[in-house]
Amino acid sequence: MIEFRFVVGDLARTSFAYSPLQEAVYSLRCWRDPARYPHQRPWLRRLAPAFRRQDTEVLTALIAPSLWIPDFLTPRPDRPRPVFAQQLKALGATPPHTLAADFTAAYAGEPLPPVVRAGLADPAALLDRIVRALTAYWEDCLAPDWWPRVHTVLESDLAYRGKVLAEEGAGGLFASLDPRLTWNGEVLTLVKKLDRHPWSEADIEIGGRGLVLVPTLFAVGAHTNIDPVLPPLLCYPARGRATISETPPPATDEALTRLLGASRARILHLLRDPASTTELAHRLAVTPGAVSQHLAILYDAGLLTRARSGRSVRYARSELGERLCGAR
Known part of the structure; x- marks a missing residue:
């Protein structure tokens, strides 16, 4: 307890934040125990060739058999929406002497992998290797499509x-x-x-x-x-985490599609949860410009509301939009 x-x-003083670094590190759990994360399997299959090109020796060693992770790899976010590069820079400034205790605590009596045992002889060098491995993993595997x-x-x-x-x-x-x-x-x-x-x-x-x-x-x-x-x-x-691998939903309501067109009906369907233009573009596999035009029309028609969130504008269904979609 x-x-x-x-x-x-x-x-x-209680607040919310998410952490790109934490999600990157936690995603390594999937490679150790893919059965535990069925909603990530399509991504694992897609990313497997790129992952095999990474420093997998050190990346897989960051996850203990229990799936616990050394605390220094998942520091508390210092702002609601931190940037991965800034988090990685802070990670590189971790006092090297803390690595041994954190790895030992995460492995909880299990033997440390050889790359960690050898690396702890020079913890500063091990930390540098971890940072470089996470940088490459983020840039090659996660940032292009998975993180959006x-x-x-x-x-x-x-x-x-x-x-x-x-x-x-x-x-x-x-x-x-x-x-x-x-x-x-x-x-x-x-x-x-x-x-x-x-x-x-x-x-x-x-x-x-x-x-x-x-x-x-x-x-x-x-x-x-x-x-x-x-x-x-x-x-x-996170709520809705099972949607990570969903394909763009069809606009199944024939009347709604005839009224709005297939693209706008699909966007209205997706906006059961608030989203930005960029997020919708990634989910629909189209350009942000195309999405922006549809959003402007839906907003002008009173079917959407919008509010600024950080640097982006997030759209959601209005009461009229909810009624138009019914229970879908």
């Missing part, structure tokens, strides 16, 4: 959680993240069912540091850092 203890002001789709899911999750918080308060929000979370107004408790990799009990004082809630596509349930002394963080399964 893990307890996060809040005092006055801590709830107000993941980014869409994470942005949609943040929009949904904000709505839950506004409508149901903190209790409803925490309950929506994982049914194993309970909130009594002062303590957020996470209980893990017994398995062969039990957590240690932890009593974490938020203490003005703020709790950051981080959605991920690679979690079955909520979890936190291995080391409870680190700044408070709670990862949870």
Whole structure:
């Protein structure tokens, strides 16, 4: 059981963020145990040739047999929407002496792989190799197509959680993240069912540091850092993560298609969750310019709403758009 203890002001400092670095590192779990992530299998098949060209010796060593990961590889995001390159630069500044303890904790009694055992003789060199391997993996495998789709899911999750918080308060929000979370107004408790990799009990004082809630596509349930002394963080399964491998949906409603045209009907269908022009373009495999034209027409017709989110504008169905789509 893990307890996060809040005092006055801590709830107000609770925030959301996602982490491109964390998702990149967590995606390595798929290569070790693909059966655990069925929604990623189409991507694994597509990315396998590029992955085989990577430094797989070190990349696979970052994931313990239990699928635990050394804490230094998944630092708490310092902003809601960090940039991968900036996160990787910060990772490269990790004090090398922390690597041995973090790998040992992640492997939890299992023998360290040879590349890690040998590398810890010169942890600075090992850290440099890890950073270079993650850079190449991101650029060759993830950034071109995989990350834009993941980014869409994470942005949609943040929009949904904000709505839950506004409508149901903190209790409803925490309950929506994982049914194993309970909130009594002062303590957020996470209980893990017994398995062969039990957590240690932890009593974490938020203490003005703020709790950051981080959605991920690679979690079955909520979890936190291995080391409870680190700044408070709670990862949870992103809503809609199973859509990562979906193909563009057909516009199946004949009347809606006749009214709007196939492309606009498809976009309206996709906007059951908010998305940006770029995200929709990736999902539909068309240019952002083409999507932008359709969005402008749908917005002018009163079928969409829009709101700025960081550097992008996110679109969602309006009440009229929802009624037009019915329950679809």
